[in-house]
Structures are given as C-alpha cells and as structure tokens.
Amino acid sequence: MSQRRQQPPAEIDGGRESLRADCGNCFGLCCVALPFAASADFAIDKDAGRPCPNLREDFGCGIHSRLRQKGFTGCTAYDCFGAGQKVSQITFGGRDWRQAPDTARLMFDVFPIVRHLHELLWYLTEALTLDAARPVHGRIRRVLDATEALTRRDPEALKEVDVMAQRQEANTVLLRTSELVRATVRRKAKDRRGADLIGADLKGVDFRGANLRGACLIAADLTGADLRQADLIGADLRDAVLAGADLGESIFLTQQQVNAAKGDLATKLPPALTRPAHWTA
Known part of the structure; x- marks a missing residue:
C-alpha cells in the first residue's frame, strides 16, 4: 500500500x-x-x-x-x-x-x-x-x-x-x-540499523519496512531489491548497485544518496528525487 x-x-x-x-x-x-x-x-x-x-x-x-x-x-x-x-x-x-x-x-x-x-x-x-x-x-x-x-x-x-x-x-x-x-508493512522486518553491509550480496532481498538507518551499504549489490517503506536515513549507498531496485516508497532517501549509488532506468525512485545523468540504461 x-x-x-x-x-x-x-x-x-x-x-x-x-x-x-x-x-x-x-x-x-x-x-x-x-x-x-x-x-x-x-x-x-x-x-x-x-x-x-x-x-x-x-x-x-x-x-x-x-x-x-x-x-x-x-x-x-x-x-x-x-x-x-x-x-x-x-x-x-x-x-x-x-x-x-x-x-x-x-x-x-x-x-x-x-x-x-x-x-x-x-x-x-x-x-x-x-x-x-x-x-x-x-x-x-x-x-x-x-x-x-x-x-x-x-x-x-x-x-x-x-x-x-x-x-x-x-x-x-x-x-x-x-x-x-x-508498521504498515505486514511482515516482521529485521532491524539493520547501522549494519555493516559493505559489498554484501543483497540481490532481490525483500527489505520492505526495514530499518536501514545509518547502514553501511557501500558497494553492496541491491539489484532487484524491494526497499519500499524502508527507512534509509543516513544509509551509505556509495557505489551500491540499485539496478532494478524498488525505492519508490523508501523513506528519508536523499538525492545525495542516489547520486552516489549505481542505478539504471529500471530503478524506481521516490517522485521527489531525480534519476542521475550518470546512471546507465
């Protein structure tokens, strides 16, 4: 929803x-x-x-x-x-x-x-x-x-x-x-606040409703991951791969985080944010 x-x-x-x-x-x-x-x-x-x-x-x-x-x-x-x-x-x-x-x-x-x-x-x-x-x-x-x-x-x-x-x-x-x-997500999401996920293989992971505040996701592979209703405030997304990931309803995501990541035309972003020019097709 x-x-x-x-x-x-x-x-x-x-x-x-x-x-x-x-x-x-x-x-x-x-x-x-x-x-x-x-x-x-x-x-x-x-x-x-x-x-x-x-x-x-x-x-x-x-x-x-x-x-x-x-x-x-x-x-x-x-x-x-x-x-x-x-x-x-x-x-x-x-x-x-x-x-x-x-x-x-x-x-x-x-x-x-x-x-x-x-x-x-x-x-x-x-x-x-x-x-x-x-x-x-x-x-x-x-x-x-x-x-x-x-x-x-x-x-x-x-x-x-x-x-x-x-x-x-x-x-x-x-x-x-x-x-x-x-709380609107009807599933128990693991609390990953401040988690060290540098370079982690997170392809296709369901992060709906997850607490990813301050998580270190540098160079993590989030291809196809579902990040709707996930709290991303302060998460480090430098070089994180967001190809095909759904961040359309992520909360507290910023343009700076998006700019530092690697996405593509299939990556879904919140309407307030802009797809970076350097993202690949």
Missing part, C-alpha cells in the same frame, strides 16, 4: 523546491568552503576556504560536464539541499565573497551549518507527505517551523546555532514517523 500522497499540498511542494540546489544563485560555496582530500572521489587535495581550481569567475564549474571523467565524482554526488542559494542570496543578501572579501570567512563558516539544517528540513518536509505519519504531523510541523526559523537568523547568530541539539529534536519525530510508516 502506498504511503505517499499522490498530490502533496502546494505549500509542501514549494518548501521542497527551496531545498533543491540552485547553483545559478550560489557563490560556489561548496567549491570553496568545504575541504576535500585526494581520493577515489576527488582528484586533488583542497583546504577549507580555498577555491577549487576549477571554479570560474562567474562561480560556475569549468569542468562541470566532465567531473566524473576528471576524477571529481564526489562533486557529482554532493547535494547542499538548497543551502548554497539560501546563504548567498538571503543570509548575505547577494553580496559575494569576492566583491566583499570581509564576508568570506563568516560565509564559509555559516554554509555547512545551514546545509545541516536544510537536510533536516528535507526529512521533515517529506514526513508531512506521509499518510501513516498523520498522528504526528502537528509535532513535525512545529519542529520544521523552528528549524526554518534558525536558517533565517543573521550570520553571527547562525554561527552559534547548536546543530546537534536541533538534530536530536528533529530525530524524535522522524523516528516516530519511521515507526508509523514501517
């Missing part, structure tokens, strides 16, 4: 749109503020606060269409949940760090904080679309509104936000949402 509304309220759809990355309205913050190390995901080392050498003057990426070929697969997986444009256009009022270098340090400090808060907003917004979670929709809305209010603080106040405390508050209602949704 589907747990998603066919047509979520307009306010939810609108809220979800603001949680999608809009690189055209961002000052390349993920390309500057965040550090990365030479690895399978990144071709070079880069310190936090130092612009990536591929960042252009207009804040676009000079190798955007060739990131994977150039060794920057991590860039194709990353998702800021709309924090980039929020910090660029709202928190700092459209003043970029090149024209106003005095804002740079604070902007780079604030960006990851807003990104964490926007990730929570993504989960909370999704929870409001789930029919099974109706009993806690009021609580979800209150936590969502409080989290959104934090993202609209001025830069100095944002820097002092206790992200962990807000995560704990959100997690209370998200856990309850997960329980309500997974």
